Amino acid sequence: MAENESHCSSALAKPMREICEEDWRRSHGGGTGGGITGGASDNVRDFAESVIKKIIALVAPKDAWAPKSADSALYEPFLWLGQHLAVAVFVCVVVVCGLTAWQGAPRLRQMGASTGWTLAAVAGMATVPGTVMMLNKAVSAAFTTAFNSNESTLFKVILNDLQQGADKDVPLAKLLTVSALVVALAPAALVFITRNLGILAFVCMAPLVLASLARGGDTTAVKTWTMRLLGLMFCPFALILVSPFVQLAHGSLVVDTVLLLAADALMLRMVFHGIPYFGPKVARGARTVVERRTDNRVAHAVVRAGAPDVYEQENAPRPRRTVNTPGRAVHQDRGVLLAAYGVRQQQKRSGRPTPQSAAAHAAERSDRSAQIKAARSQVRASGSPPTPSPAAAPSSPAPAPATGAGRPSTP
Known part of the structure; x- marks a missing residue:
């Protein structure tokens, strides 16, 4: 401080002296702000923390767009339609059972099952909005608690590495981390819109899906609807799946950036294609x-x-593997719902392969065909399989004449 006073002793007025002392403290890194570098570091961390809070709020919001109760103006028309549809399906089942009452016990069991499932479906329609809203709040609370209570989660490690990381003083590492957080806002916004619209659509469609139970207890459509809805609601936990790999970062902001991008890709994959x-x-x-x-x-x-x-049979069909895109998944779900009402979906003509795809498929099958031909020729060269002994063979009036090696002739 003595050096500071001697340096600023030439100031004639008090305001000028204060300005001189403040400039001296800033230039030598003193004071409460820690200098220009310390202030910039704190600003970067505060900005990253605000972005992380915004990402968490978008990924797992406390409130959803779905109706909260059955008497909502948006959900009430669907509830009315689902209840009347369930009653109509039940009446059709009763009429069919009455016309085929001569079959006895099977028709009575069908009518009893339809009665019970109709009552369960009508009762369940009114509980869907409240159940979904409570589940959404539980998922949001669990997600927020998991990220705030555990120090090994991705966002907590990023905030710690900005202060104590090995490359905390490298401007490029901080720039990459902050840029990745800003870019992560776009997937978070996409997840927010997709989740809310998807939950709204599935809740409004619940009465129609549950009404299919009145047909006799076919739960296929209900299971498909439930799995799709739960996949949308639990997709934020994809960010927790990368937590075991966070310890591999060892305070590196660059590795944290890579893990953040991988978590975003996994979360989007779970939103559109389900759990891998x-x-x-x-x-x-x-x-x-x-x-x-x-x-x-x-x-x-x-x-x-x-x-x-696991051994594959030689004559088993080997269809090409495909990934369920959102459009194909919606088409399959529609087919399941129509099948629950007994309506057969019209099968569209399968897409024709391109010349490149056909050539690649033929090349794949050529190697397999060559292996099968070589194996068959080796078996033929080794000789025909042994014929059963006369004692073990079944007694027959006249055996069929053989036209080939060990194979009976076909009529």
Whole structure:
């Protein structure tokens, strides 16, 4: 301070002296603000924290656009339509059972099941809005609590790395992290709109889906509707799935940025395509690693029991694998709902493959056809299979004449 006073002793007036001392403190990093660098670091962290709060508010909002009660002006027309549709379906079932009463017990069981399922469907229609609203609040509270209580979550680690990370003083690392957070606002907004519109659509469609139970207890459409709705509501937890990999960052802002982008991609994938099911692939990979690294028979038996060998039959159909896009998923759900009412959906003509796709498919099948031909020629060269002994063969008046090696002639 003595040096500061001697440096500013030439100031004649008090205001000029105060300005000189303030400039001296800022230039030497003193004072409460920590200098220009410290203030900028605090501003970056505050901005990142505000962006993270906005992302959490968009991904898991406390309030949804769906109606809160059955007497809502938006939900009441669908409830009226669903109840009358359930009663109409039940009347049709009763009429059919009455016309076919000569069949006895099966028709009585069908009419009893239809009566019980109709009452359950009508009662369940009124409880859907309240149940969905309570579940949405529970998901939002659980998601917020998980992120605020655990220090190993992605957003908490990003905030800590901005202050204590290994590259906290690297401007490029901070720029990448803040840019990734800003870019993450776009997927968060997309998830917000998709979730709210999807939940609204599924809640309004609930009476029509539940009315299909009156036909006799066909729960296929209800299960499909429930799984789609739960997939939309629980998609925010995709951000927690990357928490086990956060410890690998070791205070690196660049790795935190990569994990944030991966979490955004996984969340969008769960919104549009459901939960990825990669368990069998991981199990087979773990079995391969264990069999290559160790010769212990007990370990081999354990991994083979967890991931057994699966053999494909030679004549089994081998359709090409496809991923359910949102359009294809909606088309399938519509078919399930129509089938629950007994309406067969008109099958559209399958799409024709392009020349490139047909050539690739033919190349894939050529290798398999060559292997099958080689195996058959090897079996023929080794000789025909042994014929059964006369004692084991069944007695018959006259055996059919054989036209080939071990194969009876066809009429």
